Amino acid sequence: MVDDWLARIGAVRAAPSVAALARLQEAQMRAVPFETFEPFLGGTPDLAATFDKVVRGRRGGYCFELNGLFGDGLRALGYDLRRSLGRVRNGAAQGGARTHLCVQVTLDGVRWLADVGFGGHGPLAPLEIGRAGPQQAPNGTYRLVDDPVSGERVVERLNGADWVSLYGFDDAFVGETELQAANWLSANWPMTVFPNHLMLAGHDGATRIGVFDRTVTLTTAEGQTRAPLADFAAFEALVCERLRLGVDRGTLERAWERIEGT
Numbered sequence: 001m002v003d004d005w006l007a008r009i010g011a012v013r014a015a016p017s018v019a020a021l022a023r024l025q026e027a028q029m030r031a032v033p034f035e036t037f038e039p040f041l042g043g044t045p046d047l048a049a050t051f052d053k054v055v056r057g058r059r060g061g062y063c064f065e066l067n068g069l070f071g072d073g074l075r076a077l078g079y080d081l082r083r084s085l086g087r088v089r090n091g092a093a094q095g096g097a098r099t100h101l102c103v104q105v106t107l108d109g110v111r112w113l114a115d116v117g118f119g120g121h122g123p124l125a126p127l128e129i130g131r132a133g134p135q136q137a138p139n140g141t142y143r144l145v146d147d148p149v150s151g152e153r154v155v156e157r158l159n160g161a162d163w164v165s166l167y168g169f170d171d172a173f174v175g176e177t178e179l180q181a182a183n184w185l186s187a188n189w190p191m192t193v194f195p196n197h198l199m200l201a202g203h204d205g206a207t208r209i210g211v212f213d214r215t216v217t218l219t220t221a222e223g224q225t226r227a228p229l230a231d232f233a234a235f236e237a238l239v240c241e242r243l244r245l246g247v248d249r250g251t252l253e254r255a256w257e258r259i260e261g262t
Contacts, residue, residue, distance in 0.1 A: 001051065002076040005069065008032070008055045016079050018107055018126065021114060026124045026138065028070055028116045033202030033209075033243045035060035036119075039187035039194035041254055047183055058246035060202070062194065063101045063117030064183040070116045071103050081105045081114075085182055086169035087152070090120060094150065095168050099186040101179070102169055104129065113144070113155070113169075119199050120166055121157055121208075121219075129153060139208070198255055202243045209242060213259050232256045 006012060011027040014020040032054060038045050039062070045053075050065045051072075060066070067083075074081055082104050087095025102115040105126065112126040123137035127144055134141050141158040152168030186192050193199065200211035210217040214229040216238065229235050235256050239245050 001055075002073055004055050005051070005073045005076075008058070013077065016077060016107060018110075018112065021074075021079070021105060021107070021112065022125045024070075024074070025114050025116055025126055028066070029122075029124055030203045032066060032069075032116070033060035033200060033245055034062060034066065034117065034119045035202075035243075035245060035247075036062050036194050036197075036199045037247060037251055037255055040196075040198045040258070041251065042195070044184055044187040047180070058244070060200075060243075060245055061117075062119065062186070062199075063115075064179065064186065066117035067101045067103050067115060068179075070114070074103070074105065074114070079105050080107070082171075083174040083179065084169040084171065085174050085178070086167040087150070088167045089154065089165040090167075091164050093165070094147075095152075097185060097189070097192070098182055099192055100167050100169070101174075101182070102167075104171075113153075115155075118166065119201050122155075122166065123157075127155070134158065198259060200239070200243060202245075204242045209238070211238070235259075 009027040009031040011024055045065055047064055047068055050069050053059045054061055054069055071081055084102050084104055085098040086100035086102055087098055088100050089095045105112045105114045111129040113129055114126045115122050123142050124139045125137040127135050127142055129144060134143050143156050144153045147154050147168055150168055152170050154168040155166040156163040157166055186194055197213050202209055206220060208219040216229055217226045236252055239247055
């Protein structure tokens with residue numbers, strides 16, 4: 001199964017190393033988009049079916065699916081890792097509920113944050129958890145800072161002259177029961193974004209595509225543009241052609257109908 005996953009993300013087997021981990025992280029993030037069709041349409045993602053959905057069905061998913069798949073692939077390749085639950089901040093001083101799954105990988109005694117499932121502008125490369133100061137990724141500059149209030153490490157991204165908080169995480173053990181509970185909460189709790197809005201994020205070559213309901217944000221090295229989707233045909237083309245997602249037409253039609261009604 002690991003070979004099928006590697007084929008899905010366009011990567012090859014290699015012995016565990018920081019460089020190999022970075023290649024795997026960037027490969028999955030570029031090949032497998034973040035998408036929230038299931039919770040947006042009233043469903044709860046079945047984490048046991050993630051491999052079939054993402055690898056065989058050529059779909060995407062949100063953090064519990066994408067980082068779950070990534071973690072399983074890394075373990076099969078011999079990586080030492082643990083799961084962490086985080087609190088999304090998106091610029092806020094504090095986070096909300098523990099609704100984000102990320103992965104910590106230990107290589108030669110050094111811990112790395114390896115996250116392929118954040119719907120915002122997450123790094124395309126692992127971040128060294130114990131390092132102070134900025135760290136460069138292919139898609140920007142990041143840093144990890146300690147929050148004495150929550151006891152979390154907070155991922156921040158440099159935006160112009162400002163550091164913007166993305167999410168915080170800690171080292172608490174995450175078992176299967178807690179993982180299933182966080183997945184259900186994220187998909188069903190009205191206070192989370194996923195039951196209320198469609199979110200998509202992926203890459204088309206050098207362009208990062210972000211979708212929030214019918215608003216499309218394109219980010220390139222030259223800057224950022226934002227515009228609404230004109231109609232269903234534009235929505236279908238973006239999902240199926242630019243993001244290369246295997247979403248069936250019925251699902252697309254139901255999602256667009258709900259988007260138009262918001």
